[in-house]
Amino acid sequence: MVVSDAKLIVSSDNVIDVTDILTPEIVSATDYYPFGMPMPGRSFNSGDYRFGFNGKEKVDEISGSGNSYDFGARIYDPRLGKWLSTDPLQAKYPALSPYSFCVNNPIYYVDPDGNKIVVHYRDDRGRSHRVVIRKVADIEKLKEAQGFGQDMYKTLTYLKDDEHLQEAISLRTAVHTREVMGGDFVAFVPKENTDQSTGESYQHQIYFEAYDPLNLKDNDGNFTGEYQSPALGFLHEIGHFLNRIKNGAKQHAINSEIKKNPDGSYVDPIYHSPEEKNVIINVENPFAKKHGEPLRTNHKGDIGKPVENPSQHSSQTEGAGHNTRGDGGNNDNSNLPRTIPTE
Numbered sequence: 001m002v003v004s005d006a007k008l009i010v011s012s013d014n015v016i017d018v019t020d021i022l023t024p025e026i027v028s029a030t031d032y033y034p035f036g037m038p039m040p041g042r043s044f045n046s047g048d049y050r051f052g053f054n055g056k057e058k059v060d061e062i063s064g065s066g067n068s069y070d071f072g073a074r075i076y077d078p079r080l081g082k083w084l085s086t087d088p089l090q091a092k093y094p095a096l097s098p099y100s101f102c103v104n105n106p107i108y109y110v111d112p113d114g115n116k117i118v119v120h121y122r123d124d125r126g127r128s129h130r131v132v133i134r135k136v137a138d139i140e141k142l143k144e145a146q147g148f149g150q151d152m153y154k155t156l157t158y159l160k161d162d163e164h165l166q167e168a169i170s171l172r173t174a175v176h177t178r179e180v181m182g183g184d185f186v187a188f189v190p191k192e193n194t195d196q197s198t199g200e201s202y203q204h205q206i207y208f209e210a211y212d213p214l215n216l217k218d219n220d221g222n223f224t225g226e227y228q229s230p231a232l233g234f235l236h237e238i239g240h241f242l243n244r245i246k247n248g249a250k251q252h253a254i255n256s257e258i259k260k261n262p263d264g265s266y267v268d269p270i271y272h273s274p275e276e277k278n279v280i281i282n283v284e285n286p287f288a289k290k291h292g293e294p295l296r297t298n299h300k301g302d303i304g305k306p307v308e309n310p311s312q313h314s315s316q317t318e319g320a321g322h323n324t325r326g327d328g329g330n331n332d333n334s335n336l337p338r339t340i341p342t343e
């Protein structure tokens with residue numbers, strides 16, 4: 001049922017006063033079959049309301065009222081329960097029909113309104129804003145943003161030429177970024193993902209601090225005096241996120257396992273897990289090389305002295321912090337909130 005924001009006055013005596021009551025204006029009401037076809041005789045529309053199933057716009061010119069929907073990227077026919085064209089990302093989901101809607105399980109899944117990154121932030125007066133990035137050029141929408149919005153503007157601008165960031169923007173799933181506490185600390189929260197290996201929905205959450213660079217260590221655990229930009233840390237976490245989707249939950253968990261010997265030492269003392277090795281070598285280092293940032297040869301390092309700009313990095317020695325980037329290994333995120341698990 002769709003109710004407008006109009007409030008209709010019901011007066012008992014044709015005089016408008018405090019004894020009158022207000023009734024809502026109902027503009028549309030429909031009962032749907034699971035795949036979205038309107039049940040015959042169980043629909044009402046006031047006339048000019050154009051939206052229906054899943055809040056999407058009806059394209060009644062094609063095949064009658066409520067029988068075609070424009071989901072943006074594709075047209076959907078709720079009588080067939082199928083898209084009228086193939087999934088542009090079908091190569092990523094070989095196990096699924098490129099025409100199927102919601103993995104053929106519309107009761108369980110919501111089709112994510114994908115192909116975007118959504119940045120949530122508050123301005124200096126505490127008002128909430130939400131900026132949708134559907135393509136790289138949309139990053140400019142954040143140009144005047146304040147607070148965390150401005151941090152994301154700098155971060156995304158710095159990373160915009162990177163293929164992995166572009167892939168994150170073009171993913172089928174929507175990715176939300178928001179500040180979770182006061183200050184610069186944020187969680188990166190994709191919503192409503194469907195694991196292609198198990199069919200289960202999940203949330204994958206990662207941490208990123210816009211002002212904390214990574215103070216690098218050599219393989220023996222000594223600081224090298226170089227640090228990477230916080231933005232590169234963001235890209236590193238994007239790498240994990242993409243692998244999580246590509247590999248599925250089971251394989252991702254196997255790849256991410258940090259194996260230890262009975263004496264507590266790491267089986268892989270350099271990279272800790274195959275997943276970290278993959279992200280550092282294939283995602284992080286190619287970008288670092290291109291942008292003159294120091295390369296990492298291991299999965300070590302601590303948070304260094306805060307910088308002013310998320311893309312700032314340097315080879316000068318900075319005071320070593322005490323908490324590691326929140327992504328496995330020897331975590332000591334003692335000053336971070338513990339409500340969200342890190343990876």
Ligand SMILES: [Zn+2]
Pocket residue numbers: 236240276279327328343
């Ligand atoms: Zn990592």
